[in-house]
Amino acid sequence: MKLHWRRIYAITKKELRDFRRNRFIVATMLMLPLIFVLIPLVGIFSVKGTVLTHLEQTKLGISLLYMLLVPTLVPAALSAYSIVGERDQGTLEPILITPIRRDEFLLGKALAAFMPTIAIAYFVYAIFLAATGLFGQSGVANVIFQSSRLIIQLLYTPLLAGWSIWACIAISSRSSDVRVAQQLSTLASLPPLVVVALFATNAITPTPVLALGFGAILFVINVLGWKLVSGIFNGEKMITGKNNT
């Protein structure tokens, strides 16, 4: 069925306005990236020399892993609240009364979390690269600017964000409590990071083919995630607390 982008964008625009005026969300979106750029930079600058040991390379990989925590954890702060929060403040019913379809509604919600997440994640990564290029040791820079590592960071940032967003929206749409949704969302967003961590620590050698292959799998999971979450979204249950009989 044809998607109505005006409706989707209406939800996205509304969400972004709401985020911008929510001090808790703004603080979270500033603090998390700040932490995740400072810690790896400390790690980067503690590595000296031009020829790196295996341990030092692993240390750099872990530093890069911090970069991928941004697209994983920022959406959890935004999306966990997305559905259960609407229900709690009584705004879900007025939205569902309009002609918007549930897949459009959920896509609008997902985009609203996706856009700031990607902007922040790439911005943080750009700062990290610039700091490494300008002030890091040449050996460190060589590792950080490896093509396979660049692919992982650039490609996996949106894909991990997508995973995290759909997992969080799914939990939010099935939760009865915002706090529970937030806690579960943080946990649910982590599993793909395990594979990325294996790449980062060189437990799996991150060849470009392998990185792209895993990226393709994550992409498929993202598309399926949208369909799956649309399927399990039960407006009736959200409103009445019970399934249709």
Place this chain on the structure above:
Amino acid sequence: MAALKRGPDRLADQSGSVGDKDEEYAIDAVHLTKKIGQRVAFDDLSFQVQYGEVFGFLGPNGAGKTTTVRTLGTLLAPTSGNAQVVGVDLNSHNSVEIRSKISIMPESPGLYNRLSVEENLECFADLYMLKDTKEKISNSLEAVNLTSRKNDLCGTLSKGLRQRVGLARALLNDPKLLFLDEPTSGLDPVAALEVHELIIKLKERGVTIFLTTHRLDEAEKLCDRVAILNTTLKMVGRTKDLEKEMFTKSLTVKTLNEIDSPSGIFDSVDGVTSWEKGSDGSFSLNVTSIESVAPNIARALVEAGCDVVFIGEAHHSLEDVYLEIVGTDGGGIK
């Protein structure tokens, strides 16, 4: 006169509603039932609402009013039965079409508190994919007298103003059918009056309104017809007709001095079926016809040497009807 029916037989005839349009009904529900879990929210509802009328849906808390609105508004799927809403069959395939033609103002307006009034409306105008968004928003705000507050954040508005924003939002898509779910719930009398005036204005514009309320004065003032619900539909009709139907014709008689032998007077007049003395000393007489019996009663009282202070038809309100139905139904107000 509208034919008034109680119980399942009420369906046969509900003529007498406003307008005599032959076109399809705004709502045509047939044996509609909704269960939520094991609880029956409403059962076997059958009624019609004609275009242009204000239809009141009365009932105590928990009677199923809001669930009926949600079901007719496609938010909840009926458990059984059928309905047409604005001429479209109520089912999951048609829900988007129905929702584009109707509006619902829930009891709680559900506004985005960090967004301004205008931003709230802008979001919903886009969801309805309206053309001339600015003009529609401006018209809606004007209709509820909120133009000067359009830049205020909704979180800063009073409850009365929030209700008005909710109403403005519900008017955005020029709905064929507008559901108002307890629109004055929790409002002070002045704010409630403002909402009443808005509803009257909408009625004058020909908007079909389905108004759920448990405020009987509100229903009496605003509605062309009312239905009384307490899980099942108890009665449907015009308020005046309901009052006449529910209560036998009766006269109130008051004299200056106490009547020595009321039975000797009242029983001797043809057309008096029964009588009883009230706590204030007046008498209430059930009669076959007001016009033919009242003069005879007056004459009999004068002949008996009584000084007549008042003889008149006893009037019953919608509240009396409601209490008679709901109060004897094992639930609600007693």
